[in-house]
Amino acid sequence: MTNTLSSERLGEIIATHAGLEGPLLPIFHAIQEEVGHIPQDALPVIAQALNISRAEAHGVMSFYHDFRANPAGRHVVKLCRAEACQSMGADALHDHAKERLGIDFNETTKNGAVTLEPVFCLGLCACGPAALVDGKVVGRLDAEKIDRIATECGA
């Protein structure tokens, strides 16, 4: 995945979605899917195309947890913090993960390998603690699985 978005490609993405009712979120998703984040210089272009203010484009982008202004690490590990996972000891596991990776939630390891994020519910509440590793679901997480994931991600 490259981290840059050419203005031609941005124009294509906007054009593909412009006909939708409520196109802004689909446009943001498409950009993030392609380059891993929403380059901030894309916002005025999108705003112009959709006839909304720059402030509104920024406001929408920054409202949602999913959209990032900066690229994430090569791998994104999301750990579920919700109640069902807590009931299975998620909190202690999260401490273990933070210690193993040497980072807190919403941080990226120094070598750029892993970004660690909290998530509130993956719908895996009967097989928690749960995680999402690069979009792939993981259930019955334990310290051993966390270590394996960290190693596989190169952290």
Add this chain to the structure above:
Amino acid sequence: MTLKIFLSRDAAAKALGVDDVADAITREAAARGVQVTLVRPGSRGMIWLEPLAEVETPQGRMAFGPMTAADVPGLFGDLSAHPKAQGLTEEIPFFKSQTRLTFARCGVIDPLSLADYEAHGGLAGLGRALAMTGAEIVAEVTESGLRGRGGAGFPTGIKWKTVADAVADRKYIVCNADEGDSATFADRMLMEGDPFTLIEGMAIAGIATGATKGYVYLRSEYPDAVEVMNAAVRIGREAGLLGASVLGSNRAFDMEIRVGAGAYVCGEETSLLNSLEGKRGIVRAKPPLPALEGFLGKPTVVNNVISLASVPVILGKGAKHYKDFGLGRSRGTIPLQIAGNVKHGGLYEIAFGLTLGEIVDTIGGGTASGRPVKAVQVGGPLGAYFPRALFDTPFGYEEFAGKDGLVGHAGLTIFDDSTDMLKMARFAMEFCAVESCGKCTPCRVGAVRGVEVVDRIAAGDPTAVPILKDLCNTMKFGSLCALGGFTPYPVMSALTHFPDDFSGSATGAKEAAE
């Protein structure tokens, strides 16, 4: 010899390694020269047995689980001697004692086979609806007693009638699939396991109300459900189930899947509509009701996945069949989601009316850790914590409201006796602070103050307890939507039912011991 093996494609099965089992089956079949038909349905809902493999036999499907790749060779030998054999799937007590109406096909059929769907009763409801007037369909849904399964419990038929009676050039059906509550996964399971049921329900809603366009607002935390739903809509369109003439009826209905972006508050219907329009997911004041001024200002039905997915069976089998299940004003069946620290976790669809104790102890089998149950949170992060003393409460909307709790989306999180309820109360406030849309003060500021006040109690300040109660009262009655308005449920129930956890000295002693 040909073997037919069913292996769930549900996200929970994937999270527990079902794809490794699938690979092992393919390898083993090739090595033995045996022909295997591998079908990937949704989940049967017995999550503690996932990955669950089912082998077709003349007696019915035989269940094996929880499977690992190492258990695969045994599927090719004497099945009754297999160490993971669970007997016939539909004879497993957890499964056999259910009443599966909405989830009748989930785990049984190939989710993306429209032929399989029809062979198992699919499209019967839509077929009947197409021969009825909109008003007749609305009357049938009203008669069934179906109430919004998302949590609010508003009568679905009445909502539909408001939209049907509204005059506008365009109307919409919006499916709320932003299932963000912890312990809930019924929407996800249904979308992954029987997506055409939701599509059929939305098409019926469209025909009943005169709406020609539908949207499913599906949370981004469910990548597998997004994939299945997109594929199902494509297949439905190609087959003429969606489009300008639904099943050749000359009545139009089409739909799109839209993906959320990680905001819990977008499960609230008005902030969902704002999000769908491409705005910040800020809650709107009501009135106007979305039924009159919803998506893009047009009359809109906003229904939960399970509400819409229950419509095909109501139309297919008639309102009376559905209504005959249930208790009091809670009619029909409810897919209970039994989760957290529980031995037999999963989805259990049953008529309303079981007691909380039956659900937790008999069906759930108690905790996974083997320790005593301390509390059960019913209805997600905004639901109350129930102590064992309230386990005789029957599962119904009014019955739970009478105990200062809520049914919500029918998720139950079970906690064992190692749980610190003060910590859970603090988490409820912290969650509200993180997820607040910021529009109203009681929620935006109240939640932050709530965390601080709970911390004061934890530090041993008894004067903070009345402040917490007062704050909860303000949030409950002063917030615009359920996020701020219901956060007091978990907080107050924890404080009321587990006062020992809130005596600062106890917490202090616990910390000192650690």
